[in-house]
Amino acid sequence: MSETWDAIVVGGSAAGLSAALLLGRALRRVLVVDEGQPRNRFADHMHGVLGWEGESPADLLRRGRADVSRYAVTICEGRAVSVNADDESVTVELADGTAVAGRALVVATGLTDQMPDLPGFAQRWGSTVLHCPYCHGWEVRGQRLGVLALSPMATHQAQLIRQWSDDLTLFTMGTDVDDALRARLASRGVKLVESPVVELLGEGTGLTGVRTEDGVVELDALFAGPTPKPNDDFLADLGLDRADTPMGDFIAIDEFGRTSHPLVYAVGNVINPALTVPMSIGAAAMTGGMVNMDLVTREFDAAGA
Ligand SMILES: Cc1cc2nc3c(=O)[nH]c(=O)nc-3n(C[C@H](O)[C@H](O)[C@H](O)COP(=O)(O)OP(=O)(O)OC[C@H]3O[C@@H](n4cnc5c(N)ncnc54)[C@H](O)[C@@H]3O)c2cc1C
Numbered sequence: 001m002s003e004t005w006d007a008i009v010v011g012g013s014a015a016g017l018s019a020a021l022l023l024g025r026a027l028r029r030v031l032v033v034d035e036g037q038p039r040n041r042f043a044d045h046m047h048g049v050l051g052w053e054g055e056s057p058a059d060l061l062r063r064g065r066a067d068v069s070r071y072a073v074t075i076c077e078g079r080a081v082s083v084n085a086d087d088e089s090v091t092v093e094l095a096d097g098t099a100v101a102g103r104a105l106v107v108a109t110g111l112t113d114q115m116p117d118l119p120g121f122a123q124r125w126g127s128t129v130l131h132c133p134y135c136h137g138w139e140v141r142g143q144r145l146g147v148l149a150l151s152p153m154a155t156h157q158a159q160l161i162r163q164w165s166d167d168l169t170l171f172t173m174g175t176d177v178d179d180a181l182r183a184r185l186a187s188r189g190v191k192l193v194e195s196p197v198v199e200l201l202g203e204g205t206g207l208t209g210v211r212t213e214d215g216v217v218e219l220d221a222l223f224a225g226p227t228p229k230p231n232d233d234f235l236a237d238l239g240l241d242r243a244d245t246p247m248g249d250f251i252a253i254d255e256f257g258r259t260s261h262p263l264v265y266a267v268g269n270v271i272n273p274a275l276t277v278p279m280s281i282g283a284a285a286m287t288g289g290m291v292n293m294d295l296v297t298r299e300f301d302a303a304g305a
Pocket residue numbers: 010011012013014015016033034035036037038039040041042043045046047048049078079080081108109110111113125126131135136231234267268269270275276277278280
């Protein structure tokens with residue numbers, strides 16, 4: 001652990017392991033530091049992942065870890081708490097007090113879905129309270145669906161989810177829905193409930209409906225987009241450039257995952273909450289290749305000098 005790694009990857013899930021795989025196959029010595037809390041850990045099955053349709057997210061990660069372990073990739077359980085970097089190397093401090101150094105850093109720490117303080121919401125997250133129709137819409141197609149507006153983006157989410165069911169209710173939760181939008185939603189039969197939802201109903205992770213301040217609306221599944229908070233606090237000392245996006249404030253990257261620091265890269269949900277598992281794997285594979293290419297360039301520059 002005292003060596004200087006070619007690359008340190010913080011976050012060992014879909015994105016991090018994919019970047020590590022490319023780097024390992026490029027004969028790079030890689031350290032993956034992972035806390036083991038992937039975003040989709042609440043779901044038993046994942047969908048839209050070619051070759052892994054309906055499989056468990058945990059199985060994908062088990063297989064991914066085995067894949068990278070065939071190369072010079074070391075996986076260490078731990079949490080990165082701070083990072084410092086100069087022009088040559090990056091030092092990552094871990095929660096147990098150890099520090100590891102690398103010639104490049106790939107940040108793949110995902111995000112935290114900040115649940116609303118609504119009774120019954122968190123316990124159903126990933127089973128009957130869903131965030132993404134591409135991931136879980138097929139399983140509830142044609143059923144009584146709801147969209148809980150946790151932000152103005154929910155009116156777009158409602159239009160999207162109408163694709164999966166013609167029995168759809170948008171719970172506005174105080175979101176402004178103007179007359180034009182009201183008419184647009186009504187034109188395809190989307191119902192509007194303005195009375196605030198105060199509780200989700202049903203046994204365990206099952207859902208039978210929601211209670212509003214005015215009564216009960218029966219439902220089979222509820223879609224909602226909790227506020228995404230990127231897991232990037234530990235990078236604060238780097239002062240990386242940030243991008244203000246419709247989905248929040250994220251580390252700014254170029255098309256290859258490079259941040260404003262030349263040795264630091266970021267991939268997956270930590271820079272884009274809309275990336276699914278295969279999108280994260282794909283983007284991180286490209287970034288892993290780019291990290292190697294940048295190391296190659298530095299090595300030729302140094303040899304030439
Ligand atoms: C309920 C739910 C269900 C989903 N279902 C699907 C689906 O069916 N299909 C699909 O394609 N997508 C699905 N997704 C989206 C999927 O979770 C993401 O696309 C994917 O997890 C992104 O991968 P990632 O590697 O960027 O982040 P993550 O998978 O979240 O991994 C980040 C890793 O970094 C670790 N980490 C964080 N901070 C630190 C730190 N400081 N130090 C060390 N390690 C750290 C975390 O513990 C975690 O292991 C779902 C999401 C949710 C919320």
